[in-house]
Amino acid sequence: MSWIDIGALDDIPLRGARVLKTQLGCLALFRTHGDKVFAVDDRCPHKGGPLSEGIVHGASVTCPLHNWVFSLETGTAQGADEGQIDTYEVRVENRRILVDGTRLALGMAV
């Protein structure tokens, strides 16, 4: 593993998201209510909506296009919808956000 510092926790608004460009495509980095950070694919499997633009509530995000709700921890669609997004490992240390560069380069989801 090689952890890469990609920015400060405070660069993401509370209950908000920012985009991280990688060789795998865009990831959405979310900062939830309890200052946890999650990284998932920034693409809804339904119609490709940018999840980073959705409303964050609890540890979930609602897709801005058609209101699909995904768990940020498991990547699974909630409720009646069926779908899955990839999740990626991310760490917060001293209010800095670190992602696993090796995995991103190799293209492996967790």
Add this chain to the structure above:
Amino acid sequence: MAERLVVIGAGMASGRALEHLFEADPGAYDVTLFGTEPRGNYNRIMLSPVLSGEKTYEEIVTHDADWYAENGVTCRFGETITEIDRARKLVISEAGETPYDKLMIATGSAPFIIPVPGKELRGVMAYRDLDDVNAMLLVSSNPNAKAVVIGGGLLGLEAAAGLQARGMDVTVVHLMSHLMERQLDPAAGYLLQRELEGRGIKVMCNASTKAILGTENVDAVLLEDETVIEADIVIMAAGIRPETRLAVDAGLHVERGIVVDDQMRTDDPDIVSIGECVEHNSVIYGLVAPLYEMAKVVAKTLLGEAAAYQGSTTSTKLKVTGVDLFSAGDFAEGEDREEIVLRDAASGVYKRLVLQDNRIIGTVMYGDTADGNWFFGQLKDGSDISEMRDTLIFGPAFAGGSPLDPMAAVAALPDEAEICGCNGVCKGQIVGAIQGGATDLAAVRATTKASNSCGTCTGLVEQVLAATLGDDFVMPTAQPVCGCTDFTHEDVRRLIKSQELKSMPAVWQACEWKTSCGCHICRPALNYYLLSDWPDAYKDDPQSRFVNERKHANIQKDGTFSVVPRMWGGITTPDELRAIADAADKYDVPTVKVTGGQRIDLLGVKGQDLPHIWADLNKAGMVSGHAYAKGLRTVKTCVGTDHCRFGTQDSTGFGIKIEKRLWGSWTPHKVKLAVSGCPRNCAEATCKDIGVICVDSGFEVSVGGAAGMDVKETEALGKATTQEDAMDMIVAFVQLYREHAKYLDRAYKWVAKVGLDWVKEQIVEDLENRALLVARFDHSQTIYQTDPWEERTHGRTARSFAPLADLSLEAAE
């Protein structure tokens, strides 16, 4: 001969370790104890009661001179160790060298002094030891002395409460959005803030310190937003850092703290370390319970016995008299976690349990913490709580009991029990009214006034109805806002006004929200209600807005956005058109379309280009058209008397005036207007939210039209003889809609609910009320009538449109 043990640091951790050591084997070591403070060990966590005057220093001393003498400890208090020489196995202080066989580093932690100009001024102090407390007490005895506490964590708030108890004027400046964010969730943080403010402590969250002002002594604290707070002393309570300097210099393995194994050994077998200065399994502890557990282990290690420290689960209680607050474990949300939330608005109680696999993993309690230790016990034991899950939140008294039936509870209330606090109505009166024929909520309200004011007791009144009438009563099924609450939109709006709820946590508490931070359905609604009812006190929360309003652009199906500049009344100029054409070229806009609202839509703009295209359009004098907003969209006009041979009034000019007055305002749903210059109605005014038809004798204002999912003609609101009169009528209608409608109800739906007659009463018949509505609208506009484009084309907000980082360019390995 006994081995020589040298201890650096005479605090609580080493004090407890020595107790264990002497208990187990009093003769094992010759102990020399160094401490920078000129005194022995005292209970540092009880400094807060000393500060507030509830205890004296003598009462918190844990080891006095006799104790050290009895145990043969050589005390070297007031002497600071400057170096550890591991090769020669000795420590160096000003007084000279002291050899050791075993060394214990217990240097604790040092306060984090935030690096701002003025931090070295006299009067800036930390809150760490007795000397700090004495320095604070010296200042607090001056009349009208003012203190600013930087940091709203455990330590900062205890200092603030203590200083306030000593009669000082205290302001807490906190960087984060709620107090004690590491221990509390926002809901409990809100309750705590309310309690402290009730005591007269000023609390400023989201406040970043820019500088401390003064020449020799502190005069004031300057915040990033240029607020200046006067101060005689400034307490730095922004956090602590492990004090590791000696260990670093000695070449020991140090990460954030001095790294120790399960036996509390450093990477030098003759040096152990405990307390706040150590890092165990990547965790640093700042509370006393883990320190005591470490002390037990280190004593055994020093005696050559087996023992292992396995990390600690910690709980926190705030030591401020009269504030009941408890938190333990991990209370972040997660999908594999469930939560049980109990809020009692009337008594200010908030309890939250976080469960995972039928076990409690975290708890936050405020107002009633009596069961805190019981929950903490369940948490530490990892008990399976599935058996008692239904009543778990009620604590041990109900554990294992049958679930509570709210109906039974109401039925059991005595007749004199008060149901409606606002109007002083007791259960007996309500039962009397029901038996007298008032068999539904409205009738009970009319006869007894119960639930007629703030409305919080509506549920109780309904339960009394159900208990009295039995099967004859059908509980009304009002639609709650969403799954987070049982309250309806109307209830929530009424409570926001009647109880002056000015923040989301305030609403969540008062309306007994069942989730910790709402969901995508309720948050946008609450955000709207709060900003429309409290334009001064409430700050708009972009993270509670749907993407279009957060981005100030309409998201398209491929994730690109559309950009629509405002064209006042549908009028544009060649210069504006050139600027639009240039922007379309520059940003590769694939589609340029004329909209139904008489303006031009640039479709397919990439998210990261938004601030740049806005800046270009701003330069040409154009502002956001709010084509994405639940707010004022467009005022469509015909050409009126300027060009048309049938025009009766200047419909274009009036339309522009209306648009300039209303733009930027947020409303429950979108608002579209049109002004037609004659009854031929070329601007199609009679299917708008508000339409104006100009006639020879004045202006006919009609409202509640629609031409979307429903098609509906407007209904006449009133006729005005002057433009000013018509304008007031329109502004008052918009404000009435803003103040009363349910979020996402278009004006026509709202008018159908409240009745056009009621609207006329408010606006056409009651001119005084009309003027008040207009005044409230204009006041709100002083805050919200700003161009969102201009605000987002530079600085931090502009950067938020770009990716946080770009790793796609790094070479693949």
